[in-house]
Amino acid sequence: MTERATGSSARTVLRLRDVRKNYGAHAALDGVSLDVAEGEVVVVIGPSGSGKSTLVRCVHQLEEIDGGAMYLDGELLGHERHRGGLRPLSARQVAAQRRRAGMVFQQFNLFPHFTALRNVAEAPRRVHGRPRAEAEREARALLERVGLADRAGHYPRQLSGGQQQRVAIARALATKPRILLFDEPTSALDPELVEEVLAVVRELAAEGMTMVVVTHEMGFARDVADRCVFMEAGRVVESGPPAALFGSPSSARLRAFLSRHAADHPADQKVLS
Amino acid sequence: MTITATTSSPSAPADDVATSRRRARPLRWLAAAVLAVLTAQLVAFLVGNRRFGWGTVAQYLFDPSVLSGLGVTVLLAVAAMVIGSVLGGVVAAAQLSDFGPARWAATAWVGFFRGIPPLVQLIFWFNLAYLLPRISIGIPFGPTFASWSANDVITPLTAGIIGLSLVESAYLAEIIRAGVLGVDLGQRDAAMAMGFTPAQTFFRIVLPQAMRVIIPPAGSQFISVLKGTALVSVIAMNDLLHAVQVIYNRTYEIVPMLLVACIWYLVVVTLLTVGQRRLERHFARGHLRDVRPVEVPA
Numbered sequence: 333m334t335e336r337a338t339g340s341s342a343r344t345v346l347r348l349r350d351v352r353k354n355y356g357a358h359a360a361l362d363g364v365s366l367d368v369a370e371g372e373v374v375v376v377i378g379p380s381g382s383g384k385s386t387l388v389r390c391v392h393q394l395e396e397i398d399g400g401a402m403y404l405d406g407e408l409l410g411h412e413r414h415r416g417g418l419r420p421l422s423a424r425q426v427a428a429q430r431r432r433a434g435m436v437f438q439q440f441n442l443f444p445h446f447t448a449l450r451n452v453a454e455a456p457r458r459v460h461g462r463p464r465a466e467a468e469r470e471a472r473a474l475l476e477r478v479g480l481a482d483r484a485g486h487y488p489r490q491l492s493g494g495q496q497q498r499v500a501i502a503r504a505l506a507t508k509p510r511i512l513l514f515d516e517p518t519s520a521l522d523p524e525l526v527e528e529v530l531a532v533v534r535e536l537a538a539e540g541m542t543m544v545v546v547t548h549e550m551g552f553a554r555d556v557a558d559r560c561v562f563m564e565a566g567r568v569v570e571s572g573p574p575a576a577l578f579g580s581p582s583s584a585r586l587r588a589f590l591s592r593h594a595a596d597h598p599a600d601q602k603v604l605s
Numbered sequence: 606m607t608i609t610a611t612t613s614s615p616s617a618p619a620d621d622v623a624t625s626r627r628r629a630r631p632l633r634w635l636a637a638a639v640l641a642v643l644t645a646q647l648v649a650f651l652v653g654n655r656r657f658g659w660g661t662v663a664q665y666l667f668d669p670s671v672l673s674g675l676g677v678t679v680l681l682a683v684a685a686m687v688i689g690s691v692l693g694g695v696v697a698a699a700q701l702s703d704f705g706p707a708r709w710a711a712t713a714w715v716g717f718f719r720g721i722p723p724l725v726q727l728i729f730w731f732n733l734a735y736l737l738p739r740i741s742i743g744i745p746f747g748p749t750f751a752s753w754s755a756n757d758v759i760t761p762l763t764a765g766i767i768g769l770s771l772v773e774s775a776y777l778a779e780i781i782r783a784g785v786l787g788v789d790l791g792q793r794d795a796a797m798a799m800g801f802t803p804a805q806t807f808f809r810i811v812l813p814q815a816m817r818v819i820i821p822p823a824g825s826q827f828i829s830v831l832k833g834t835a836l837v838s839v840i841a842m843n844d845l846l847h848a849v850q851v852i853y854n855r856t857y858e859i860v861p862m863l864l865v866a867c868i869w870y871l872v873v874v875t876l877l878t879v880g881q882r883r884l885e886r887h888f889a890r891g892h893l894r895d896v897r898p899v900e901v902p903a
């Protein structure tokens with residue numbers, strides 16, 4: 333745990349208030365409230381189907397929420413005030429809001445027809461209208477930061493999973509986001525490639541990047557999280573410093589989740605005990 | 606390494622696959638022989654049969670009226686393909702839209718122009734003046750700004766271009782729609798996540814990847830428009846087929862003149878196929894197993 337983010341004076345970057353999202357009759361998010369302070373790393377855990385992916389996808393406006401409100405740096409996301417009420421933003425305005433956050437996907441989703449360098453440089457060029465040379469210079473610096481300076485000319489198909497995910501992180505950083513959202517960034521990776529990706533995330537945390545990370549890597553959660561959030565059935569059941577959450581879970585459901593996880597992942601035993 | 610390969614008997618020579626010889630494949634020899642005989646027969650037939658009239662073919666191959674017919678055929682095919690692609694793109698976008706009325710209109714469009722034989726459509730457009738004597742631009746049910754006599758506007762050329770373009774747009778809409786549906790949804794997510802607008806997402810990320818799937822059937826479609834242009838000879842358009850027909854109606858050398866047309870159709874189709882292969886390679890960037898990393902200057 334670091335002290336940088338926990339001070340009460342830190343600014344709130346992301347605020348969710350009673351966010352609801354339904355798929356038909358099923359409530360994937362059932363009133364989620366959450367504040368993320370500047371520089372804070374929030375790790376989200378929970379069983380499959382509890383709404384973790386839905387949460388980050390809603391924050392990034394890849395899905396529309398059905399109720400509640402979300403704010404990024406105090407600005408309402410997805411809607412604007414109009415004639416005493418609210419109305420949805422235009423697609424263009426939503427795109428502008430998305431530029432202020434970055435997202436890393438479980439399946440990488442790199443653009444297969446672009447090289448690693450162009451994957452990273454494309455958004456600064458097309459979205460922010462930066463000159464090509466400048467965008468590529470910065471993209472190269474980002475690739476270097478994730479340890480892939482020598483892979484700039486490779487297409488995604490020519491990279492290992494871990495390398496692809498590191499390019500994806502560089503790509504998400506290219507727009508200089510206020511906050512980074514990760515949806516299980518290591519779940520699609522072979523076990524021996526997980527650590528190279530987590531190392532990059534750790535480094536970003538040390539540099540003070542504000543992040544929300546959905547993960548099943550409990551060891552990582554314990555090391556890096558300033559705060560850990562346990563979700564189940566579309567709700568935040570428990571939230572707090574990882575030591576408290578893993579050490580003395582107060583809800584029966586979190587205890588059940590942790591012991592089930594420990595049974596499936598004996599290697600994590602010491603982390604959870 | 607301390608482990609070495611073991612052979613069954615210590616006295617046998619060490620195995621080395623580099624010394625392995627080619628396997629005999631008798632069925633391939635048989636197939637090659639059959640193909641050679643068939644080819645020889647075909648050549649003997651083409652050369653030995655005087656009725657092909659190769660001399661006449663050579664005489665008329667570069668005849669000015671044949672070349673101008675070829676020009677018209679290529680012009681019609683290119684115009685139909687370009688206009689058809691643009692319309693087809695719009696119709697495909699409408700079919701994929703979440704706006705119901707646009708979807709229904711696009712579906713009706715495809716059903717209509719794909720469902721009626723192209724020959725019927727061409728004759729219909731050529732006779733448009735009967736249904737619509739004047740064509741005008743203005744506010745619907747309001748004043749008009751400009752108007753023309755349909756008989757002046759609808760020439761064989763415009764009727765041919767309109768008819769073929771509309772048929773093309775219906776087929777291409779389906780080809781484009783299938784290509785776009787084939788692109789992984791995660792690509793759209795990733796582009797939107799980076800702040801691309803929906804239009805940027807479509808044109809920069811989704812469409813270039815869809816092109817890989819779109820080009821082969823679109824190439825076949827272009828070839829069928831090229832051949833479809835032969836239909837316009839019925840509305841007295843001076844295309845390639847019409848040009849050779851005019852000549853053989855005079856000289857009665859039907860077979861040699863048809864050969865002239867065949868040769869030109871095959872030449873154009875071959876050029877198209879070469880172009881198609883190049884386009885395919887361009888859009889396969891990053892998808893082929895053997896592509897080499899791009900050299901990027903540091």
Ligand SMILES: Nc1ncnc2c1ncn2[C@@H]1O[C@H](COP(=O)(O)OP(=O)(O)OP(=O)(O)O)[C@@H](O)[C@H]1O
Pocket residue numbers: 355360378379380381382383384385386387
């Ligand atoms: N597009 C969708 N349409 C319908 N239901 C959906 C959709 N996406 C998610 N759901 C449902 O919403 C619930 C939450 O899904 P979500 O993907 O957020 O879970 P998760 O916590 O990320 O699970 P996992 O750990 O398996 O990734 C699930 O019950 C899921 O079936």
Ligand SMILES: [Mg+2]
Pocket residue numbers: 384385386515516
């Ligand atoms: Mg998920």
